[in-house]
Amino acid sequence: MINTKRLVRKLLVGGIATAAVATGLVAGVAGPASADPVGALAGVGSDTTQDVMNGAGDSIGNGIVGSWDAIDPITRVQHLVIAPKRNCTFNRPNGSGQGVTAIRQSGGVTAAINAPFADEADQPEAGCVDFARSSSDPGTNGSAAGRWVYVPFALDAVAVASSHFGDATATNYNALSYDASNAATGQGTLQKLYRDGATVTINGVTYDPQCNVAPCAGGATPIHLYIPQNGSGTRTYWLGKMGVTTVPAWLHDKAWDGAGYNGAIVEEHDGTVLQNDALGLAPYSISQWVGQRNGHGDRRHGAHLHSLVNTANGTAVNPLSGAFPTSETGNLNASFLIRREVYNVVEWKKVNVGNAAFDAQLYAVFGPGQGLCGKSAVILNFGFGLLNGSPLGHTCGQIADNLRAYGSD
Template sequence: MRSVTRKLAITSAIAAAALGAVVASNGAALADPPSGTTPAATDIVAVGSDTIQALDNGVSTAYNATSPASKFYSWDATPAGNITPKSGASTIARPNGSGAGITALNSTTDTTLDIARSSRGPNSGTTDWFIPFATDAVGWSAYTGGNAPHDLSSSDLQGIYNCTITNWSQITDEGTLPNAPIDVFIPQSGSGTRSFWLGALGITTTPSCWKATTPEENEGTDPAFAGDVNAIFPYSLSHYIGQVYDGKGTTTDAPGVLDANRSIDGTEQLDTTNKVWNSNLSLTYTRNVYHVVRQADWSNATEGPRLKALLGRASNNGWLCKNGASLITSYGFHTLGNACGTLQAGI
């Protein structure tokens, strides 16, 4: 018997009067600053999480169309290599993932980076402000038509990822499953999705059954998955919705051979009728996503107004929280309403 934990009911608070500028600018999103464009020293530049990079590319397009004093640009998590984030900046290794983005933010100044995209919440500390702007859910995906069942319980998932369940035949609450080893994949160290997923399952070690390959999160196009009918992989459900239903994917940024249209504890991960992730999923599997800024920058007389104009609360005319509801949902995420733009200390 599966136990269903608390349910999350999330509503989209959309102020109709604020939607016009966003809807009008929902055209092609940028991926990295446009070719031939180097962000100015006074522009706002973000790096980090793969999960929210597509959304931030859309924010860049829409916000810059309003001709702000400081434009916003977002560098994708891949491909690997060096980038020069803005004019006059230090050259850095492109940060891939929430942890890498936060580390890069705190290893530089606003002459190089202004924001880290993060799909994990704040750790203890007072270096940065974590500013939530949307809600995501993380579920599981598996090879389309492979040996995984449609539903797994939280107990099943915990057993798979702590390596006490290593064969599909050990899962007995879904009928008779094939006698086949489970290929357990996890994103790279520093991935916010990785840390959130393992935290949700209560796993604090690195078990031996995990595959050595760590595919890019939220992409089922990695060669590691090709033909692997036993693969299982955590997946941002917002990112998946954006890829599958909202046209936000690319050739590589796509589910590929993986399918996240699954269920946990008997609750469907996706609401395929409304083309959103299911707000009845347990709170265990839902999370806020954040823009992370240095606390010193937020209070700085020059840098602070630039950041607040983009990320501040709607009541303070922060553009994203005031005008971005339809943009956020168009990338598969759920909105936060009045909680958007609140400041949470951390690192």
């Protein structure tokens, strides 16, 4: 009988033969950008967790984890062809949804093969994707008998960001409110803006999300509401938290160009759209913001986070643990109003100890108490929180039936 714990431990010890062989299998495979990795386990998907997974992969070492960014890290172009393993080429997935599509395609799922994401001319060959990064949970695809399982590893929260800090507009944005008890009918001013397209008045200033250029009706101030690109897990998550079921005309995933929303695609947790639009407001992962501030792929471009007022008690909840809003010090406030677990999606049978298809190397990276979950310092340095104490119901690496998905696969 195989001693699973011993095998798992061996796979994470430097210089072991298994990792060396796995690395050799992909040696010489080059991606389109030199900053991309090569690893025995290939992962794609979420922008939110790409940086922390890069850091964790480096820390685990031994050529085991190869986590590929959501867009080309050099050219910043999306959907270019990548080659994460020998005899594997496919269009780079951009975001959680596309990453999950890619791993399902890699598993031969007909539904995913017949429903490629936009620009996906080249799908992954069998076995070419081992894990998909996801910043959203299974949602409506959840199934206790699902083929795939979302394995949690860290805590994140999402705030709104703009280009304003220390001015009257920042003060007003810090006074936006949120009703966490009911996204669909809650009367938080943030929900009224995003969900209803309604005007809201804060400190005497009325903001109109359906007016793009002043003068607006009644002397209101225009506000441009952004959401991330299609396929983004944060887009799906944020719309759910705002109570939005169908994207309305006042929400935009392309930048305002002075005449319309015809500019660049809004990439999640990238402040470019806000840098170029003083009227813009966009969701931004607090963990990503902190990680970028700490020097990990900084693409804030002057984006500043904002507080939310809890409608239940009228208390302002800050995104950071430091002296916010007078300064942007500190780390993720683990009690922020809009929180989530973040995940890696793998095939359930491969991380189910005792299953005939159990993959000790995959489990060694993603399972409870294993490689990724042993990298607390890395997780914190990249801005995320720990799942000690199950703040949202799960601990790091937990293989839970209520996080399985796609029962029809």
